[in-house]
Amino acid sequence: xxxxxxxxxxxxxxxxxxxxxxxxxxxxxxxxxxxxxxxxxxxxxxxxxxxxxxxxxxxxxxxxxxxxxxxxxxxxxxxxxxxxxxxxxxxxxxxxxxxxxxxxxxxxxxxxxxxxxxxxxxxxxxxxxxxxxxxxxxxxxxxxxxxxxxxxxxxxxxxxxxxxxxxxxxxxxxxxxxxxxxxxxxxxxxxxxxxxxxxxxxxxxxxxxxxxxxxxxxxxxxxxxxxxxxxxxxxxxxxxxxxxxxxxxxxxxxxxxxxxxxxxxxxxxxxxxxxxxxxxxxxxxxxxxxxxxxxxxxxxxxxxxxxxxxxxxxxxxxxxxxxxxxxxxxxxxxxxxxxxxxxxxxxxxxxxxxxxxxxxxxxxxxxxxxxxxxxxxxxxxxxxxxxxxxxxxxxxxxxxxxxxxxxxxxxxxxxxxxxxxxxxxxxxxxxxxxxxxxxxxxxxxxxxxxxxxxxxxxxxxxxxxxxxxxxxxxxxxxxxxxxxxxxxxxxxxxxxxxxxxxxxxxxxxxxxxxxxxxxxxxxxxxxxxxxxxxxxxxxxxxxxxxxxxxxxxxxxxxxxxxxxxxxxxxxxxxxxxxxxxxxxxxxxxxxxxxxxxxxxxxxxxxxxxxxxxxxxxxxxxxxxxxxxxxxxxxxxxxxxxxxxxxxxxxxxxxxxxxxxxxxxxxxxxxxxxxxxxxxxxxxxxxxxxxxxxxxxxxxxxxxxxxxxxxxxxxxxxxxxxxxxxxxxxxxxxxxxxxxxxxxxxxxxxxxx
Numbered sequence: 001x002x003x004x005x006x007x008x009x010x011x012x013x014x015x016x017x018x019x020x021x022x023x024x025x026x027x028x029x030x031x032x033x034x035x036x037x038x039x040x041x042x043x044x045x046x047x048x049x050x051x052x053x054x055x056x057x058x059x060x061x062x063x064x065x066x067x068x069x070x071x072x073x074x075x076x077x078x079x080x081x082x083x084x085x086x087x088x089x090x091x092x093x094x095x096x097x098x099x100x101x102x103x104x105x106x107x108x109x110x111x112x113x114x115x116x117x118x119x120x121x122x123x124x125x126x127x128x129x130x131x132x133x134x135x136x137x138x139x140x141x142x143x144x145x146x147x148x149x150x151x152x153x154x155x156x157x158x159x160x161x162x163x164x165x166x167x168x169x170x171x172x173x174x175x176x177x178x179x180x181x182x183x184x185x186x187x188x189x190x191x192x193x194x195x196x197x198x199x200x201x202x203x204x205x206x207x208x209x210x211x212x213x214x215x216x217x218x219x220x221x222x223x224x225x226x227x228x229x230x231x232x233x234x235x236x237x238x239x240x241x242x243x244x245x246x247x248x249x250x251x252x253x254x255x256x257x258x259x260x261x262x263x264x265x266x267x268x269x270x271x272x273x274x275x276x277x278x279x280x281x282x283x284x285x286x287x288x289x290x291x292x293x294x295x296x297x298x299x300x301x302x303x304x305x306x307x308x309x310x311x312x313x314x315x316x317x318x319x320x321x322x323x324x325x326x327x328x329x330x331x332x333x334x335x336x337x338x339x340x341x342x343x344x345x346x347x348x349x350x351x352x353x354x355x356x357x358x359x360x361x362x363x364x365x366x367x368x369x370x371x372x373x374x375x376x377x378x379x380x381x382x383x384x385x386x387x388x389x390x391x392x393x394x395x396x397x398x399x400x401x402x403x404x405x406x407x408x409x410x411x412x413x414x415x416x417x418x419x420x421x422x423x424x425x426x427x428x429x430x431x432x433x434x435x436x437x438x439x440x441x442x443x444x445x446x447x448x449x450x451x452x453x454x455x456x457x458x459x460x461x462x463x464x465x466x467x468x469x470x471x472x473x474x475x476x477x478x479x480x481x482x483x484x485x486x487x488x489x490x491x492x493x494x495x496x497x498x499x500x501x502x503x504x505x506x507x508x509x510x511x512x513x514x515x516x517x518x519x520x521x522x523x524x525x526x527x528x529x530x531x532x533x534x535x536x537x538x539x540x541x542x543x544x545x546x547x548x549x550x551x552x553x554x555x556x557x558x559x560x561x562x563x564x565x566x567x568x569x570x571x572x573x574x575x576x577x578x579x580x581x582x583x584x585x586x587x588x589x590x591x592x593x594x595x596x597x598x599x600x601x602x603x604x605x606x607x608x609x610x611x612x613x614x615x616x617x618x619x620x621x622x623x624x625x626x627x628x629x630x631x632x633x634x635x636x637x638x639x640x641x642x643x644x645x646x647x648x649x650x651x652x653x654x655x656x657x658x659x660x661x662x663x664x665x666x667x668x669x670x671x672x673x674x675x676x677x678x679x680x681x682x683x684x685x686x687x688x689x690x691x692x693x694x695x696x697x698x699x700x701x702x703x704x705x706x707x708x709x710x711x712x713x714x715x716x717x718x719x720x721x722x723x724x725x726x727x728x729x730x731x732x733x734x735x736x737x738x739x740x741x742x743x744x745x746x747x748x749x750x751x752x
Contacts, residue, residue: 035327038320039068039234040082041226041280042075043273044219045242046201046293047302049074050095051286054306055240057088062314062321064238065333068170070229072218075240076173076198077151080191083171084158085338092303094154100296103147112388115525115560116517122567123752124421124443125722131418144196144205145392151192152395153377157341159399160190167191168336170232173198174218174225178207183221185228186210190396223269226276236320239280240306241273245287282316284309341397343369346405348398353389353412360384364408372406389413416455419445423459423722424748431649431732431742438463439748450474466490473517483515483529508536509635515556528557532588535635552636553587556580564603567751568724569668569683569716571611576600581636593632594622599642601666609673615645615664615689623658631658645689647744648710648732657693664689681718685728687711693735709733712744722749 040059042052052075059066071079081091113121129136164171164187173186173194186194189210197208197215207214218225229237244266277283286309291302310317325333344367352360363380377395384393394409421443428436440463446456455473467489475481490508513531520526533552557580564573578598583589597619605611619638623631638660640646645664669684690709712730719725726746733739 035065035324036235037067037233038065038236038238038324039070039229039232040066040079041224041229041237041239042069042071042079043224043240043242044071044073044075044198044217044269045223045288046074047100047296047298048242048286048288048291048293049078050296050299050302051242051288051306051309052078052240053088053091053095054303054308055284055286055310056082056091057303057307058310058314059238059317060088062317063325063333064317064321065324066169066238066336068172068229068232068234070172070174070225070232071198072174072223072225073199073201076218077195080171080173080195081154083164083167083169084155084191085168085336095296095299095303098150098296103150112386112522114519115523115562116519118523118562118564118567119752120421121721123423123441123722123749125424125720125749127419127421127445129417129419135420136417142205143391144200144208147199147205148192148196149381149393149395150378151195153374155190155192155195156372156374156377156395156397157338158191159341159397159404160192161188162191162399163188164191164194168339172225172228172232174222174228175200175208175215176218176220176222178202178214178216181221183218183225184213184215185225219269219272222272222276224273224276226279230279236282236323237280238282238284238317238320239277241277241283241285242288243270243273243285244289244291246289282313282320284313341371342404343371344397344406345369345403348405348407349410350407351410351412353410356387356389359387360408360410364406367406415452416445416447418447421445423752425750425752426747427643427647427745427750429647429649429742429744431740433649435649437465439465461489479518479520481517481519483517484513485515485531486512510534513554523562525560526558528555530555530587535633551588551590552583553589555582555584555587561600564751566718567721567749568718569681569685570603570613570751571668571670572603572605574600574602576602583632583636591631591633593636595632595636595638596620596622597638601644609670611668611670613666613668615642615666616662617642617645617691618661619659621658640691640693643744643746643750645687646691646710646732647687647712647728647746648730648742649740650708650732651734653695654691654693654708654735657695659694660691662689662691683716683718685712685714685716685726687713687728687730706735708735712742714744721751724748724750726750 040056042049056078066082069079069083071077078091081094086094158167171187171191171194175184175186175194175197176182177184184197186197193208193210197210198218199205200208200216202216202220205216207216209215222228224239224241226237226239286306288302288305291298291305295302347361347364347368349357349360349364363383367376381393384390389412390410391413392411394407394411396407396409397404398407423439423441423443425439425441426437428434439461441459441461443460444456444458446458448454449456449472451474453475457469457471457473459467459469461467467487469485469487469489471483471485473481473483488510511531511533513529515527515529518526531554533554535550535552558577559579560577562573562575564570564575576598577600579596581595583591583593585592597617599617601613601615603611603613617640621632621637634656637656637658639656640650640660640662641655642662644666645662665688667686671682671684672680688709688711690707692706693708694706710730710732712728714726714728714730716724716726724747726744728744729742730744731739731741
């Protein structure tokens with residue numbers, strides 16, 4: 001930081017400290033010259049680091065004056081907030097109120113996502129970018145943008161850049177230069193960036209770039225940096241060590257590769273820490289046996305473990321407190337406090353899209369003239385995320401300006417690049433017969449073939465229903481695209497009984513054509529086009545028809561709407577579609593037929609862990625009669641196949657007909673509704689659906705015997721928007737009035 005800027009911010013802080021009645025002639029973090037300088041060193045350990053809060057509580061009660069704080073990883077986060085002047089009570093609230101899942105896993109989908117973006121997000125579980133030089137991947141699973149902006153918010157009382165010696169307690173964060181392997185001690189700049197760099201767990205978070213260095217978690221080289229505290233002139237060092245004393249069972253090595261990886265990490269960190277312990281005056285070893293490093297939801301128990309351990313070392317803690325008090329000879333000890341900062345008088349928005357500028361200014365306008373509260377700022381972020389245009393947002397009170405303006409910096413999302421993607425879907429029903437389907441779908445997305453925003457898409461299904469689909473998406477207007485396509489598919493459902501393996505239905509088709517796609521609003525698509533298809537399908541005895549169809553010339557149109565909060569186990573929103581198919585002899589079809597279909601679901605959140613959903617699916621073949629020469633062939637007839645509504649063992653005549661309709665009800669309970677830790681959303685599911693299938697269009701008299709239904713109860717887990725699992729058990733009542741119990745398993749992109 002430039003000397004002039006440092007002097008200005010120090011002068012501002014001094015003036016406000018003076019106004020608060022605090023002697024600020026020396027930097028607040030400095031110890032008085034007549035007593036020892038005390039340093040607190042905090043180790044890394046993910047959720048284990050919340051034990052530091054309990055230790056700090058005991059130190060405060062004993063009256064130990066902490067002048068220097070040094071930390072690694074989670075120790076840098078807790079230590080950095082403590083260095084700002086916050087006390088143990090505030091830190092406990094931080095641990096309790098932080099949404100650790102949202103912070104460390106990522107933000108929700110944008111409300112401005114197009115229909116295609118939403119369906120792709122629901123389909124592809126993973127993707128890898130590539131260019132002419134090969135594949136490119138981020139340095140970690142998470143970019144850490146949500147974590148950084150959260151730290152910006154918590155540390156907004158500290159202008160940046162600033163020397164960390166000017167904080168209420170002097171502070172250092174330790175990171176690792178991933179190129180040289182050297183420890184990097186961060187003592188100035190942005191305290192939120194220092195915390196972000198120190199917590200960059202290799203492989204989990206992308207390295208943090210600072211001054212041409214790429215920084216990862218400080219625990220790689222110095223998980224308990226006592227030597228750093230000594231180098232700052234500490235007379236007394238209190239170190240908080242985190243470990244797990246559980247005995248290791250060698251048999252665990254043969255159960256999962258993660259077991260050996262975790263054990264290796266433990267050995268590495270223990271050896272890393274052991275060489276430092278002898279340099280501390282007091283080591284408080286907190287045994288976190290029984291806790292995982294991901295147990296952020298157990299913040300209170302972990303904090304209590306730290307407090308209980310510290311109380312066992314009360315003699316050493318009180319000895320340090322007495323030594324400091326005696327050196328002061330009865331003079332009062334000023335407790336460090338968060339220095340006052342002036343209200344926001346000016347807001348600067350940087351890097352925003354011009355079309356969002358007025359909207360973003362309106363979001364931050366309420367904080368003008370105030371000292372922004374954390375809750376207020378956290379309420380703004382979801383509104384920014386829903387624009388879908390920004391990769392990150394940063395907040396800082398700029399210390400280079402005398403009035404410390406609030407600078408809000410936006411980084412736009414980079415343009416899409418070439419990608420290899422993968423989709424995975426599996427569904428199976430176990431009853432008197434077993435039916436199942438497995439799809440593994442690698443996909444290529446190649447951009448810029450003709451124009452900058454064109455996209456060549458190739459999907460290949462490899463397993464039970466092998467197919468290939470090639471599409472070329474060429475935007476011609478902002479919301480209009482022309483999509484020529486070609487596809488080959490072989491579709492069938494396996495059916496296993498005690499004595500045979502077969503299939504219920506099989507169809508092979510070859511198709512080519514062109515579609516126009518209009519996406520006028522978020523989550524909405526309208527499309528129309530033409531295709532010519534060559535078909536090889538089997539005659540199904542349960543479905544009346546007058547013969548097979550070898551070719552069809554089809555006009556198609558559809559409309560789709562998707563506003564779900566998540567594709568898998570949504571709690572609110574709508575997903576609906578309607579399609580119309582018209583086959584004309586004049587265009588080369590063997591028959592003339594028209595088919596209309598619709599399906600969808602509406603999810604209503606009850607503002608609690610519960611949601612209720614109405615599901616529907618219906619369709620009709622407008623042919624005059626089942627024996628009419630122009631009736632739609634089974635390939636194009638309406639059907640009720642839906643794993644969400646009917647996971648039970650449906651027969652062919654319970655799926656396909658000239659007229660079909662079904663309605664269902666789903667009640668869902670989010671079991672982790674109140675969880676604040678890093679947990680996967682788990683759900684209890686209760687579902688029921690009934691359907692009617694009419695084979696003969698002339699026979700539409702009401703008959704309860706035409707109904708079949710499913711009822712089931714089960715549970716599911718959502719890993720991400722394109723991978724979940726559901727296990728359901730229930731009963732299916734068939735058209736023959738036969739009750740068939742079943743167990744259904746679904747895995748993968750079950751919301752697609």
